[in-house]
Amino acid sequence: MNQVRLLFKMWSIQVRSQMQYRFSFWMDILSTMVLNGSYFLAIALVLERFENITGWTLGEVAFLAGMSELAFGTMDMLFSGYDPDQFSILVRLGRLDQYLVRPVNINLQLFGSKFMLRRLGRMFEGAAILVISFALTSIHWTLWKVIYLPIVFLSLVLSFGSLFVAGATLIFWTVQPIEAVNILTYGGNETITYPMTIYPDWLRKILTYVIPFIFLNYYPALYFLDKPDPFGMPSFAPFLAPAIAVIMLFLSFRFWNFGLTHYSSTGS
Amino acid sequence: MEPIIRVSNLQKTYRVIERRRGISGAFRNLFAAHFREVRAVDGVSFNIETGEIVGYLGPNGAGKSTTLKILTGLLVPTTGDAAVLGMRPWKERERYVSQIGAVFGQRTTLYWDLPVLDTFEMLQAMYGVPLERYKSNLADFSRILEMDEFIHTPVRSLSLGQRMRADLCAALLHEPRILFLDEPTIGLDVVAKERIRRFIQYVNAQRDMTVLLTTHDLSDVEKLCQRVLILDHGQLLYDGGLGELTERYEADNQLVVTFADDYTDILLDQAVLVRQEDRRAVYRFNSRQVNGSELVKQLLERFHLADFEIQRPQLEDTIRRIYEQRLLLPNGRQHPVASEEASP
Numbered sequence: 001m002n003q004v005r006l007l008f009k010m011w012s013i014q015v016r017s018q019m020q021y022r023f024s025f026w027m028d029i030l031s032t033m034v035l036n037g038s039y040f041l042a043i044a045l046v047l048e049r050f051e052n053i054t055g056w057t058l059g060e061v062a063f064l065a066g067m068s069e070l071a072f073g074t075m076d077m078l079f080s081g082y083d084p085d086q087f088s089i090l091v092r093l094g095r096l097d098q099y100l101v102r103p104v105n106i107n108l109q110l111f112g113s114k115f116m117l118r119r120l121g122r123m124f125e126g127a128a129i130l131v132i133s134f135a136l137t138s139i140h141w142t143l144w145k146v147i148y149l150p151i152v153f154l155s156l157v158l159s160f161g162s163l164f165v166a167g168a169t170l171i172f173w174t175v176q177p178i179e180a181v182n183i184l185t186y187g188g189n190e191t192i193t194y195p196m197t198i199y200p201d202w203l204r205k206i207l208t209y210v211i212p213f214i215f216l217n218y219y220p221a222l223y224f225l226d227k228p229d230p231f232g233m234p235s236f237a238p239f240l241a242p243a244i245a246v247i248m249l250f251l252s253f254r255f256w257n258f259g260l261t262h263y264s265s266t267g268s
Numbered sequence: 269m270e271p272i273i274r275v276s277n278l279q280k281t282y283r284v285i286e287r288r289r290g291i292s293g294a295f296r297n298l299f300a301a302h303f304r305e306v307r308a309v310d311g312v313s314f315n316i317e318t319g320e321i322v323g324y325l326g327p328n329g330a331g332k333s334t335t336l337k338i339l340t341g342l343l344v345p346t347t348g349d350a351a352v353l354g355m356r357p358w359k360e361r362e363r364y365v366s367q368i369g370a371v372f373g374q375r376t377t378l379y380w381d382l383p384v385l386d387t388f389e390m391l392q393a394m395y396g397v398p399l400e401r402y403k404s405n406l407a408d409f410s411r412i413l414e415m416d417e418f419i420h421t422p423v424r425s426l427s428l429g430q431r432m433r434a435d436l437c438a439a440l441l442h443e444p445r446i447l448f449l450d451e452p453t454i455g456l457d458v459v460a461k462e463r464i465r466r467f468i469q470y471v472n473a474q475r476d477m478t479v480l481l482t483t484h485d486l487s488d489v490e491k492l493c494q495r496v497l498i499l500d501h502g503q504l505l506y507d508g509g510l511g512e513l514t515e516r517y518e519a520d521n522q523l524v525v526t527f528a529d530d531y532t533d534i535l536l537d538q539a540v541l542v543r544q545e546d547r548r549a550v551y552r553f554n555s556r557q558v559n560g561s562e563l564v565k566q567l568l569e570r571f572h573l574a575d576f577e578i579q580r581p582q583l584e585d586t587i588r589r590i591y592e593q594r595l596l597l598p599n600g601r602q603h604p605v606a607s608e609e610a611s612p
Contacts, residue, residue, distance in 0.1 A: 002396075005393075006393055006394065009390065009393055010390070013379060013382065013386060013390060016382060016386075017379060017380070017381040017382055020381045020382070020422070021381075093375065094372065094375050095375070097337070097342050097372065098372070098375065098377050100341070100342055100361065100365075101340050101341065101342070101365045101368070101370045102365060102391075102394055102395075103362045103363070103365050103366035103394065103395060104362070104394050105362070264342060264343055264344050264358060265343070265344050266282065266283075
């Protein structure tokens with residue numbers, strides 16, 4: 001309980017710090033909304049012309065994009081302390097050492113260290129696209145669907161977050177951030193905004209068996225939109241999202257702890 | 269009484285990447301890195317008693333920071349042992365660090381965009397300092413450090429000296445029993461340095477706080493430390509009183525003379541002529557073999573003098589001589605090759 005209070009105190013400090021630069025704050029929110037929104041606009045224009053992508057209408061693709069953007073924005077706000085680019089700076093400037101000489105769990109301090117309120121821009125954008133999707137499609141809402149939607153959202157947030165954590169862990173060895181990690185995080189987010197049917201077999205296999213993003217957005221979408229599964233997966237495939245999120249989070253923090261041990265034996 | 273810090277045969281070995289030269293070398297580094305072992309700390313032992321202020325000296329790369337990182341729980345030693353307050357710093361980090369304070373030179377722990385007071389309040393929550401204690405500590409430190417004028421100012425607009433004062437206060441609000449300071453006065457002007465030193469003396473005297481500090485500013489050492497540890501190439505060269513150090517190792521005094529006339533032959537038997545510019549000459553002599561007043565007498569017999577002055581060496585020169593000439597090799601051991609830089 002004490003820990004939760006401490007986290008909220010750290011967040012409030014972060015919010016106050018960021019509000020010191022009000023103009024830049026609002027400009028940032030606005031520009032991320034416009035920038036990320038324009039990507040979706042591009043898809044929308046293509047769909048306007050061709051009606052659908054491999055059987056997916058604009059409203060249906062909007063569901064994929066909206067969920068993914070909303071989740072990624074939320075993750076980026078909460079997990080910014082683990083953003084590999086930020087974390088690299090933290091290590092290089094020795095700030096990590098300063099966190100480590102305080103009697104508070106290091107993960108709590110990292111979660112409290114960068115509460116990026118300006119990521120609200122991307123969250124608004126994602127939410128707006130999701131609302132468009134709801135307007136354009138006629139989802140058959142059942143009680144279970146209403147319950148499951150936030151669970152899928154949370155699973156997406158945690159899965160993206162675990163990629164940040166794993167990427168930050170690599171910094172313990174490399175010090176410099178590794179570009180390949182961004183392919184997984186930002187690229188992963190980009191990839192799952194489209195229906196999986198557009199991808200070649202090998203890429204889809206990676207997204208199924210290596211980094212199982214297919215179960216986090218595409219399969220849940222099939223369930224919400226009542227679309228048939230073209231790949232013949234078992235019928236529980238849409239409901240794997242929370243399990244995958246938990247496993248990814250568990251593995252990434254195991255890796256993180258291993259990296260932290262390495263750091264304390266080598267320094268930087 | 270049990271020493272508050274006990275370090276025995278501490279050793280820390282790093283593997284550093286040996287870089288190849290040139291473009292093709294850099295390319296090969298990407299695939300197969302060559303590692304070389306560097307002993308940053310090489311068998312260091314010392315004890316520190318409660319209430320001491322000890323200066324930890326040594327040239328860059330001597331292993332000071334590595335030792336400090338081990339003692340603050342950031343690094344695990346390769347071999348050897350350290351017990352601080354009866355704990356192994358790297359073993360029970362969170363419990364241990366609540367009882368120490370650390371300030372690392374120019375790196376600030378303060379929230380950059382917010383008033384100093386916000387950081388203090390955050391630390392109060394983090395360390396779980398009882399509110400009453402926090403308030404009385406803050407009032408006390410704030411008075412000695414004269415922080416009232418800037419406690420509500422955002423950190424980004426503070427001067428370096430003000431920031432350092434606030435950082436010191438931040439490290440002490442939870443009443444640690446030991447304070448580790450890494451270059452506490454670096455980059456400060458004379459007045460600011462003096463303030464910091466007075467404060468360190470104050471907490472040492474009033475709160476019986478033990479202080480271990482590294483510094484390159486030897487006036488810090490002269491004003492604060494009764495005892496110094498001198499480290500070079502990871503090995504402890506000297507552990508003892510400051511007075512004893514200067515007594516034993518400051519040998520070469522300088523005699524600066526201004527002649528009243530032009531002389532050609534001004535060489536002396538017992539002193540080395542270092543410089544001569546016009547009528548001004550600088551001699552160097554060993555104060556343990558040659559009596560300074562004897563030299564002056566000889567000069568007065570031979571020449572007309574306008575002025576003369578005997579200069580005792582600065583502590584800085586003494587220490588430099590100790591490093592350069594390796595005056596204090598431990599157990600008469602020979603050092604590893606001097607060109608090895610031990611700073612990963």
